[in-house]
Amino acid sequence: MxxxxxxxxxxxxxxxxxxxxxxxxxxxxxxxxxxxxxxxxxxxxxxxxxxxxxxxxxxxxxxxxxxxxxxxxxxxxxxxxxxxxxxxxxxxxxxxxxxxxxxxxxxxxxxxxxxxxxxxxxxxxxxxxxxxxxxxxxxxxxxxxxxxxxxxxxxxxxxxxxxxxxxxxxxxxxxxxxxxxxxxxxxxxxxxxxxxxxxxxxxxxxxxxxxxYCYEKEHILRKYRTFPHGGYSDAEILQTIRCNHIPMSAFRNKTIDLHKDLWMEKVELTSTNSPRYVRQHLERLRTNVIEKKYLSNRQEDYPHLYTFSHKFRFFVKQLAKTILQRFK
CATH class of the missing domain: 3.90.550 (Spore Coat Polysaccharide Biosynthesis Protein SpsA; Chain A)
Incomplete structure (x- = not known):
């Protein structure tokens, strides 16, 4: 066996x-x-x-x-x-x-x-x-x-x-x-x-x-200070939590954009996307560190991402990448 x-x-x-x-x-x-x-x-x-x-x-x-x-x-x-x-x-x-x-x-x-x-x-x-x-x-x-x-x-x-x-x-x-x-x-x-x-x-x-990082905020910060990838400030991690996206590090010259894989979302847990134990104990397990208004926080903190001109330029860049990949 x-x-x-x-x-x-x-x-x-x-x-x-x-x-x-x-x-x-x-x-x-x-x-x-x-x-x-x-x-x-x-x-x-x-x-x-x-x-x-x-x-x-x-x-x-x-x-x-x-x-x-x-x-x-x-x-x-x-x-x-x-x-x-x-x-x-x-x-x-x-x-x-x-x-x-x-x-x-x-x-x-x-x-x-x-x-x-x-x-x-x-x-x-x-x-x-x-x-x-x-x-x-x-x-x-x-x-x-x-x-x-x-x-x-x-x-x-x-x-x-x-x-x-x-x-x-x-x-x-x-x-x-x-x-x-x-x-x-x-x-x-x-x-x-x-x-x-x-x-x-x-x-x-x-x-x-x-x-x-499913911890209280102080432990999230502690984890980032001790894990293998250094170079994140506490302020950058708190901003990550405020707007619910992956960490962006000025030390690495990384900034947020509209790429879907940079953003996180609160979701309803189901039998197809989560374990039964987590669903049954979710209220006890919740950390509640993500602000309920994270969507409005994004528009407040990154207004340039939501302008028509930026959305259009981003769309063109992504389309060009897709076309180039097809011809490789």
Whole structure:
């Protein structure tokens, strides 16, 4: 029978609810969760480790603890050097090294077994085996059809709140333990994830959901100060929340425009776009950080985007790109 190992990184206690959702939705279908945490943030700050404390502090975790393996490390990631152009690479290399600490444990424990797959996820990425009884069978059918030991599972993304959709689908890779064993170097496992998280077509059924930054505002700001991609100011993140769009960084010379994949929207949760557990507990889970008037905030803060001239120029640019792509 197919075994699935879910391995991911854990940072700080504000990830607690997302972590619990991960365990509940994975349920009995997950053979083991392998958590990697580190004393230092990806931007070089010492923070300590918290995962065991979180697990021990809430009885809701008790049903899952016998299938959780925790790896705590003390990798002193170097602070990001903002005088260089590769700031994202610097932070992501730290992330890849930390993630790869789970590789030896998983390969040694499961490398001799047939049909073992390893989900290379994050704490806020959940695979849903709870909402529909045949979700596991649905996935194993996809895995059986793979001929290279790797499948990119499409991931639906909710940011800042559990019903706030960023409609830009990305992937969470799942690999055979044999494919994982072939990853070399101190970033091997991390690269195996980061190389395969790009945009992919959606499946006829969503299995993986992402709940990024679904925290109180102070914890959202904390997450941005410590995650691998530096260079965002608190003011920029608060503006992101005020107008409900993805982060724009002046440091990166990025500005907001009308591209649909830059904006997020509050949506009604249904059986086709969200897990059952999240729908049933939405009122308790809500962060309520997105302003109800975010649509009017957009027109107030970015009036130039809504002028006829800008809309027309944007439409022409997008049409030209589409035509050029067709002739490539």
């Amino acid at each position: 197919t075994k699935i190992i879910d391995t991911f990184l854990f940072s700080e206690p504000h990830e607690k609810e997302a972590l619990l959702i991960k365990f509940i939705l994975g349920g009995e279908a997950i053979t083991e969760w392998v958590i990697v945490e580190n004393e230092y943030t990806f931007q070089g700050e010492h923070k300590g480790v918290f995962a065991q404390q979180v697990l021990d502090s809430d009885e809701r975790f008790a049903p899952f603890c016998d299938r959780i393996h925790l790896i705590s490390a003390s990798l002193q990631h170097p602070p990001i050097d903002y005088t260089r152009k590769d700031i994202d690479t610097q932070g992501m290399d730290s992330e890849r090294r930390q993630r790869s600490l789970a590789q030896k444990y998983i390969v040694e424990k499961y490398g001799h077994e047939p049909d073992v797959w390893v989900l290379l996820s994050d704490a806020d990425e959940v695979i849903d085996f709870d909402s529909f009884p045949d979700n596991f069978t649905f996935l194993t059918t996809k895995l059986t059809a793979a001929n290279d030991g790797l499948v990119q599972i499409p991931r639906r993304r909710f940011w800042y709140d559990y019903d706030n959709l960023w409609n830009a689908v990305r992937a969470t890779p799942i690999v055979t333990v044999q494919r994982l064993a072939q990853a070399t170097g101190d970033m091997g496992m991390g690269l195996l994830r980061s190389d395969y998280i790009g945009a992919v077509p959606e499946w006829e059924r969503t299995l993986v959901f992402e709940y990024s």
